[in-house]
Amino acid sequence: MSSPMLLTIEKLIYGGDGLSRLPADEKGKGKAVFVPFVLEGEQVEASPVEEKPGFVRAHLERVVAPSPLRSDPPCPYYQRCGGCHYQHTSYEHQLEIKQAVLRENLSRFAKVDWPGEITVHASPPLHYRNRTRLQVRTKPEFMLAYYRHDSRELLPVEQCPISSELINTAIAEIWKLGRASGVPGAIREIEFFANDTDSQFQAELYLADDASSEIASFCEALSNALPQLAGVSTFRKQHGERDSQLLGIAGESELVYTAGSIAYRVSAGSFFQTNRFLTGKMVELVVAGRSGKVALDLYAGVGLFAVPLAKAFERMIAVEASPSSIADLKHNAPRNVRVVRETIDRFLAGPTAPTDLVVVDPPRAGLGEKVTRALVKLAAPRITYVSCDPSTLARDLKPLLAGGYRIEQIHLLDLFPQTFHIETLVQLVR
Secondary structure, three states, rough: OOOEEEOOOOOOOOOOOEEEEEOEEEEEOOOEEEEOOOOOOOOOEEEEEEEEOOEEEEEEEEEEEOOOOOOOOOOOOEOOEEEOOOOOOOOOOHHHHHHHHHHHHHHHHOOOOOOOEEEEEOOOOOEEOOOOEEEEEOOOOOOOEEEEEEOEEEOOOOOOOOEEEHHHHHHHHHHHHOOOOOOOOOOOEEEEEEOOOOOOOOEEEOOOOOOHHHHHHHHHHHHHOOOOOOOOOEEEOOEEEEEEEEEEEEEEEEEEEEEEEEEEEEEEOOOOOOOOOOOOHHHHHOOOOOOOEEEEEEEOOOOOOOOEEEEEEEEEEEEEEOOOHHHHHHHOOOOEEEEOOOOHHHHHHHHOOOEEEEOOOOOOOOOOOOHHHHHHHOOOEEEEEEEEEHHHHHHHHHHHHOOOOOOEEEEEEOOOOOOOOEEEEEEEEE
């Protein structure tokens, strides 16, 4: 199969692609075809790039009959860069797409046909990211780059409209240094993290080798050009991953980030939410109306939820495995918070006290069978599940609902405008 196909897009699915189908053949129902950068109802021409027994992935060649909802993207790199997926339609329509995708995932994987409202919390559609990571290459010529769409090839970028204004200022300055041969060849990646007011930022450098003298000169030049730079931390990059051991620090290794009314210490290497407009709203939704004797925060990070919840509960238990995040969590936590450094499944495998509320905010992989089974056994009257992947959320909800919980509320927080990513907050009671 190599010739272009004329397709009608049925709907958009999680992952950003549009779904179409080839005509049925003697083997039965026609294959599914997945096409990026399309909208429901559009007729498009697409060329196959991958064929499997059950589906075909295709490259969009042209839009034959565009949707009236199609619009011009705000980013010059759109469709070449792999970061965004929905810039070809209005932000209001993006929110409608995400609600439909969330409902379908709940229905398909959890058998939940939610009749109630999904409360949507919108973000400004641009300049919302407080954390941005780019690839760095100095030969044969300098570039700051993202990966191209569906590829490991690099695409040079000189701006990122979804990143904060300060981060874009930093990107521009590093391009100036790079064009003047002022960026060391040892740097393979650079990550920026800006505070809540976009007035200060950290830089994290991921190095192929130490090159300490060159790095020191680069940090000095960067600090001179950008007075908003609080500090630079360096990590050794190995086999595509960074070491957990910090190589060095120039300036401060941490930022103070305020969400709601609480100031958090966030160190280099610690996880923190990336939407600078909605993090406070997320905290508000988790904390509002909750109180009692004991609350449990699993995947606690630097204490985003544990710290404000500690004001409403007599005792708070916060569990985190990351060395960097656990150090920040201990610093941020008030005295009634017991901080536990452990993986979640091992912690839940041990003895646990009766708990009034459990908050879970797992990574994209979700909770998994061991953790959901342990939560059912723990039988807390309330669980707040914060999810960044609707498919793993739906998978985890199925055993929780079978174990006696019911859904009270569903919130969609659009932490990632212009992309297919969906952040969901589900309130469960029993």
